Amino acid sequence: MPETPTPETDRDEAFLRELLLRGWITGDQAAEVRRLKAAADDLHQDVSLDEILVKKSFLAPDRVAVARRDVAARIGQALRIGKYEILQRLGEGGAGIVYRAYQTALGREVALKVLSRRREGEEEYLERFLREAKVAVTLNHVNIVRGLDFGYADGYHYFAMELVEGESLLALVKREGRLTERKAIDVALQMVRALEHAQKFQIVHRDIKPENILMTRSGTAKLADLGLARPTLEGAGAADGAGRPMGTALYVAPEAIRREGTIDYRADIYSLGATLFQMLTGRPPYSGQTVQEIVRAHLSAPIPNPREFAMDLSTGAAAVVGKMLAKDPGERYQTLEQLDEDLASVLEGRPPVNTIMLGRRSVATAPFIDGPLEPGAKRPSPAPSSPARRRAATAAVVVLSLGVVGAGAFVVLRKKPEPPPPPHPVAVGPVDPGAGKGTDAESLRAAREEGAKKALAEAEEAGKAK
Known part of the structure; x- marks a missing residue:
């Protein structure tokens, strides 16, 4: 393979020519150095010309240093x-x-x-x-x-x-195994805000992955590698010029694989969800022996529950990840602002407000599987639940109803084990009467959260009573 010219090879060639002119190495030695350097580059080994000269005993280390200094002066610093x-x-x-x-x-x-x-x-x-x-x-x-x-x-x-003085997010996750929930959610929130800024220019990144997120020493996350980014107004599809789906296979959105027309910011939400999954668990959501296996998993495999790999994760964090990884773009967050709001809520220890929470699970987690998705791997049997948990699971379903003028309520319905009369309300946690009089987002969110907490508490009491 012919050597690819780079600024370094240009400088090395000038150095070798100068050594030949001075008679410090022979033509055969120069050819050998070039051959070894090209072989190292092909193997992505970071070996300098100076190291090769010394290891082959063509020049002593001190003479290499002198030669570099003299030649630098001769060829223009x-x-x-x-x-x-x-x-x-x-x-x-x-x-x-x-x-x-x-x-x-x-x-x-x-x-x-x-x-x-x-x-x-x-x-x-x-x-x-x-x-x-x-x-x-x-x-x-x-x-x-x-x-x-x-x-x-x-x-x-x-x-x-x-x-950027620091390291990639991929290097950080490899070094630490997995990040704390707080740190991972914070990084994801920073990326959402970067995407919100890009959206103002109608730009979709299309290659969100840990390798393309750089972490500064102070903890700031920076989105890099905009080579695949395109304005959505161009009507760009999901494939590159050669017809290949864009984005790295471990993080690519299903619609990008299928090449379904114009790709919008919801594809970035999916890829960020896969990245967040890896930050929280130390592994990507899907793996396989081949790219084809991974791609098939993105298209049709159930969404893996991150809590199966990191039991200390909050249900709120798992719910957000599940919604980000929905196969259908229409089932993901429909705006970056909604995702921003839910990540901020989880970061502050509050339940997400744009994902419906059902007891200890979420609507977004409904397709979650109970174990890792590995080729040929068996899914572990679910752990038996306690009678109290089973009663709680069958006793309550929490439904979020968004009312008019910003009002809302959490309605908890009982489900009796025998042929029951029509389900009747056990408890209703209405919002503060004053909340419906305004449109302030903070008041609405607080009302939703208060209703959720009250409804869940009453559902647990109902379960204990049985």
Whole structure:
């Protein structure tokens, strides 16, 4: 495979040529160094030219250092791309490399993404690279990696963005196993607010996943990699130019897999739900031996209950995740504002107000399975419930009725074990009479919560009485 030109390979080639001119290495040695460096790059091994020279005993370590310093002076000091001085490689992807760079005019460090010359001639990659740059410089939000500049200089397409000192959410979850509920909900809430900002510009991200969320050392979450983002007004479907569904398989929404017309923000809600599931449990909602198995699970498998993998999770958190992961976009949160409100409620220890709670479960959790979804794995038998819990489960159904002018009530209905007369109300927790006189959102939410607490308490008392 021919070596892909990058700023680093350009600098290394200049270094090798200088060593050859000085007679410090032979032509055969230079060829061997190039071969080993190319092999290391193909295996994604971060091995420098200097290390190869030393390990092959072509040059002593101190002489390599002297040579680097002398050659840097000879070839014009540090490598530059336009107004940016390359300092260090930070990471590499399929389309290029991200460097730590220094913008001399403004005296600041940035992250500089450089498109591989191998990809310049491929329209799909160049279009995605330029789209990411344009979207990033348009959006200005604390929870989105800020785009600073993009252009073409010294033979490279580049895109400068703010330098985030920290790690990806994926690295954080791998290191910690799973996050606390409070921390996970907080990260998800920050991402919802980033998406709310993007929605103002009719932009859908389409690739929400832990790898694309960067965590600063202070705990701020920043959404990155806008290469798949598109304005919904373009009528963009769910597939890329090659007909492949967009988004990583572990987190992709069912409608993106099916390529069902225009993809909107509800696909981002699903992907964020899969990401939140992983934060809370340490694993994605679906897994499999192949991409096809994972995709089939997203399309038709029951939604796994996160409480089966993390028993200490609140029912409110599980309910929110369940609603985010609904197969049908029409059954998910219909606005980002509703999701924002429910995540904020759970974060503050209150029940979510946009998900109907049924006792200790939620309407959104109805399709939850009782164990992990692994290929060939057997679902564990449900643990036997206590008589009191069984009585409580059959004694009460809580229904949220939204009234006129913002009023509402939780109605608890009894269900008798023998052929009963028509169910009759055991208790009704109406809202405060004054609540229906205004339209204040805080008053409505407080009324709903108070009604829910009162109804659930009376349902439990009814269960004990039996």
